Amino acid sequence: MYAQMVKTDGTGVKDRAEMSADEQAFQDRIDRGEKIEPKDWMPDNYRRTLIRQIGQHAHSEIVGQLPEGNWITRAPTLERKAILLAKVQDEAGHGLYLYGAAETLGVTRDALTEDLLAGRMKYSSIFNYPTLNWADMGAVGWLVDGAAIINQVALQRTSYGPYARAMVRICKEESFHARQGFHIMMKMARGTKEQKAMAQDALNRLWYPVLMMFGPSDKDSVHTAQSMAWKIKMDTNDELRQKFVDQTVQQIEYLGLELPDPNTKWNDETGQYDYSDPDWTEFFDVIKGNGPCNVDRLAARNKAWDDGKWVRDGLMAHAAKKTAAKLAAE
Amino acid sequence: MKNEWPLWEVFIRGQHGLSHRHFGSLHAPDAEMAIKNARDVYTRRNEGVSIWVVEAVNVSASSPEDKGAFYEPSNSKVYRHPTFFDIPDEVGSM
Numbered sequence: 064m065y066a067q068m069v070k071t072d073g074t075g076v077k078d079r080a081e082m083s084a085d086e087q088a089f090q091d092r093i094d095r096g097e098k099i100e101p102k103d104w105m106p107d108n109y110r111r112t113l114i115r116q117i118g119q120h121a122h123s124e125i126v127g128q129l130p131e132g133n134w135i136t137r138a139p140t141l142e143r144k145a146i147l148l149a150k151v152q153d154e155a156g157h158g159l160y161l162y163g164a165a166e167t168l169g170v171t172r173d174a175l176t177e178d179l180l181a182g183r184m185k186y187s188s189i190f191n192y193p194t195l196n197w198a199d200m201g202a203v204g205w206l207v208d209g210a211a212i213i214n215q216v217a218l219q220r221t222s223y224g225p226y227a228r229a230m231v232r233i234c235k236e237e238s239f240h241a242r243q244g245f246h247i248m249m250k251m252a253r254g255t256k257e258q259k260a261m262a263q264d265a266l267n268r269l270w271y272p273v274l275m276m277f278g279p280s281d282k283d284s285v286h287t288a289q290s291m292a293w294k295i296k297m298d299t300n301d302e303l304r305q306k307f308v309d310q311t312v313q314q315i316e317y318l319g320l321e322l323p324d325p326n327t328k329w330n331d332e333t334g335q336y337d338y339s340d341p342d343w344t345e346f347f348d349v350i351k352g353n354g355p356c357n358v359d360r361l362a363a364r365n366k367a368w369d370d371g372k373w374v375r376d377g378l379m380a381h382a383a384k385k386t387a388a389k390l391a392a393e
Numbered sequence: 394m395k396n397e398w399p400l401w402e403v404f405i406r407g408q409h410g411l412s413h414r415h416f417g418s419l420h421a422p423d424a425e426m427a428i429k430n431a432r433d434v435y436t437r438r439n440e441g442v443s444i445w446v447v448e449a450v451n452v453s454a455s456s457p458e459d460k461g462a463f464y465e466p467s468n469s470k471v472y473r474h475p476t477f478f479d480i481p482d483e484v485g486s487m
Contacts (some may be wrong), residue, residue: 103457148438156434163418166400172420173397229417237436375422379396382423 065123065187065211067278068350069116071286072108093294098224101167109293114168114182115134116295117226121161122186126360127181128154130194131203139197143247147200152238157233164225178282180365188346191354192272195265198251198263202265204244206273206311212237213307214277217297226295245314270323271341277286277304278342308338399448401427403435406443413445424448 077085086106092099099105135151138144144148164174177243178184189207194200215237219230278284278300292294298306308327315322326339351358398420404413416435421427429444435441455463471477480487 100457150444152433152437156437159419159434160417166418353442354456371397375398376396378426379398382426385423 065127065214065276066116067185067276068284069112069119069286069290071289072111076288076292085086090292092111093292095224098131098227100224102165108377109295110168110287111346112290113223114165114170114175116290117161117165117168118170118174118178119185120332121158121165121175121185122179122184124158124161126186126190126364127207129360129363130192130356131188131200132198132201133194137197138200150204150243151235153240157229157236160229160232160284161226164223164229164370167225167240176368180361181249181370182352182361185350186360187276187277188349188354189272190360191349191356192269193356195268196261198247198265199269201247201251202245202269203261204240204242205314206244206266206269207276208237208240208244209311210273210276212241213303213310217303222293222299223363233273252320258322262318266315266320267323271345274304274307274338274341275346275349277301277307280340283340283343304337308336312336314381398422399450401431401446402449403427404445404447405431405432405435405441407441409442413443416440418449421446432481 077086078087079090082090089099089105089109097108131147131151131154135144138147162175165175166172169339174182179186215230217233219227219234220232221227227246230307232326238361248262248266251258253259280285281299281301284300287299312322312327324339326337328337329335330337347352352358399422400418401421401424402418403416405416406413416431419427419430421430424446425453428444431444431446436444467473
C-alpha cells in the first residue's frame with residue numbers, strides 16, 4: 064500500500080524440494096514465527112525484495128509530506144497549524160525509521176534516496192494527487208492514513224525484525240494522524256453548507272485514489288504468493304481493501320456525508336460491503352508517472368536534495384575539522 | 394562525491410530508574426548533532442529522559458552462526474536457577 068506492486072525476486076513460490084538446505088531452514092524459522100535479524104542468513108531474493116519494499120515504504124513517507132506541507136501556511140487556526148506541522152514532522156520520522164530498517168539489509172540511505180530522485184524507485188501512487196483545499200487535509204489524514212494503518216498494523220507481524228519494530232512505532236503515531244483528519248472532517252461536515260460541500264468533494268475525489276493504495280486486484284497481483292510465504296506481506300491487496308471499505312462506510316455515514324460510490328451496499332451473504340473497483344487504467348497510468356503531480360513531487364524532492372547539499376557537506380566538514388583539532392590536542 | 398553522514402545507534406532511557414534501551418538508528422555528521430536528531434526523531438512524545446548515541450561502526454556484536462556454541466554452556470547448569478533446589482514448605486519462603 065505505501066509499498067505497491069513491489070516486485071518479488073525469484074520465480075514464484077519455491078517448492079520445498081527446490082530449496083537448498085539453508086533456504087529450508089530459513090523458511091522453517093519463518094513458519095515457526097521467528098523474526099529474521101540483520102546478521103542472520105537470508106536468501107538473496109528475500110533481501111532484495113525487502114530492500115525494495117521498505118525503501119518504497121520510506122519514500123512514501125517522505126514524499127507524503129509534500130501534499131500536506133502544502134497547507135501548513137494556510138491552516139485555518141494556529142492550533143490546526145501546529146497539529147499539521149506535528150503530523151508532517153511524524154512522517155519525516157517514519158521515513159527515517161524505515162530507511163534505518165532498510166539499511167540493516169546492506170544498502171545506504173543515500174543510495175535509496177538517489178534511486179528515488181532518479182525515478183528508479185517508486186512511492187505510493189496516492190501522493191501523486193493534489194491537495195486542493197483545507198478539506199483535503201481532513202480527508203488525507205482520515206482516509207490515507209487510515210488506509211496506511213490497516214496495512215501497517217498487519218506488518219507489525221512481518222518476519223523481518225527491524226521492519227516489524229519500525230511498524231510498531233509507526234502504528235502508535237499513525238492513529239493520531241487518522242483521528243486529527245477525521246476531526247477536521249467532523250468540523251466541516253457539521254459546519255456551514257459550503258464547508259459540508261467541501262468535505263463531500265474531498266471525500267469524492269480521494270475515495271478511489273485511496274482504494275488504489277492497496278495495489279492491484281488479487282487476480283492481477285503477481286508478487287503476492289512468495290511475499291506471503293516469506294511473511295513480508297501479511298494479507299492480499301483485496302483483503303486489505305475490503306477491510307478498509309468495511310470500516311470506512313460507517314464513518315462516512317457518521318459524518319452524514321454521501322457514499323462516494325453509489326454501488327456500495329451491504330451484502331448479507333458475504334457479511335461485508337460490495338463496492339466498485341477503482342479505474343485500474345488510471346492506477347497503472349499514475350504508477351507509470353502520468354498522475355497529476357508525479358513531475359512536481361519528484362522535482363520538489365530533487366530541489367530539496369540539491370538545495371540541502373551545502374548543509375550536508377558543511378556539517379561534515381565541520382565535524383572533520385573538530386575531530387582533527389581534537390586529535391591534534393591529544 | 395560521496396559524503397554520507399555516518400550512522401549512529403540510539404539508546405534512550407525511557408524513565409528514571411530504567412536502563413537505556415536501543416531505539417533505532419539515524420544519520421548525523423557528529424555526536425552532538427546525533428543527540429539533537431535523536432531528540433527529534435525518537436522522543437517527540439516524551440519517550441525519554443536521557444539519550445546515548447554510539448557510532449554504528451564502533452558496535453561489536455556476537456555473530457548468529459556462533460549462537461549454539463556461544464550460549465550452550467549455560468544449558469547444562471540448571472543449578473543456577475533457584476527452582477533447582479527443593480526446599481521443604483515448612484522452612485517458609487526463601
